[in-house]
Amino acid sequence: MVYKMLVSDLDETLLNDDGTVHADNLAAIKTAVTHGFKFVPNTGRSFNSVQALLKTLGLYDQAGQYVISYNGAAIVENKDNQVLLTRGMDRELAARIFRAGLVNDQVDVHIYTVDTLFIYNISPTDKQYMAERGVPYELMASYDLAFLANEQPVMKVIFEHPDQAVREQIRDAVLAAVGADAVEATFSSSRYVEFNTKGVDKGSASLLLGEKLGIQRDEIIAAGDNNNDLKMLTAVGLGVSVANGIPAVQEAAAVVTERTNNEGAIAEILEKYVLKDFK
Structure with missing residues (x-):
């Protein structure tokens, strides 16, 4: 071949x-x-x-x-x-994922639009990880997602936590809130649980x-x-x-x-x- x-x-x-x-x-x-x-x-x-x-x-x-x-x-x-x-997701789905995944105050959240990464409650380890890889981002001051109305479509929503058990808890909470037929849920880099629109x-x-x-x-x-x-x-x-x-x-x-x-x-x-x- x-x-x-x-x-x-x-x-x-x-x-x-x-x-x-x-x-x-x-x-x-x-x-x-x-x-x-x-x-x-x-x-x-x-x-x-x-x-x-x-x-x-x-x-x-x-x-x-x-x-x-x-x-x-x-x-x-x-x-x-x-x-x-x-192949993004609508803002309402992104908001539901965001709210459901905040299972404790140690979880940080990434929201990706086409050209911008927004991070809520960034952790010290995640901040270091972003810096090492030169990833640009904007910090979110609150969990109010109304600002997304002025942004390009949301590509994905992901959560960061060092504990696999917590990441599984986040996955389960999101799937319970939005349904397994609405999103693709995956893990990456031994730190993230990620959500895309189903089929993406x-x-x-x-x-x-x-x-x-x-x-x-x-x-x-x-x-x-x-x-x-x-x-x-x-x-x-x-x-x-x-x-x-x-x-x-x-x-x-x-x-x-x-x-x-x-x-x-x-x-x-x-x-x-x-x-x-x-x-």
Whole structure:
């Protein structure tokens, strides 16, 4: 099989734990892209927050190169950050999710619109995490969401807490409030529980981008490590878990790399399945 595109999660997959890019990953991505291969960050983050990374990868402001953001709620062409597709949620649903997920006063909440991240009750650890990854955001002074009436559509709502039991409590509270048929609920980065509109996920977005580019499902590789990557790994032709992927991801993937995210796992994938076709 000749693969034409790799959609890759960022944190704990492409990126080292400190947010940098392993030299092997960088070299392999640049070589693949030079030969017309598509390397597409497929992330829960906003596209605005990955601009520095795109510069590192040589993909910044490039026509014909793309980012999938917000767990599949937006597809953006890198040239001029042209938003090609959004799949957001209405403000009432966002508000219901927000209210239900505030299970204690230690929970912080992220609300993503197309171009802005708003954070309520930001925790010290989350503040550090945002700073390490250069993620811009605006603080919310209260839990009144009336201001969203003047904002672009909400892409997703996520909650941060270091305790998995609390994150599960948040998930259960939100699902009880809005219904499991209204949202996709996923976990990520061992700190977040995320909510998108039902049917919006990294996998369906990968296929939509492939369709736009004339790339078939079987010609797409996906790489990930966590719960919000599961549908991406099973939607495409070759789903790959990095070695540090959680057990559920490793079980769902067709392949598990030998290398972790800190050891250049993306380079391993490209060397084995893509770069060999260019020699």
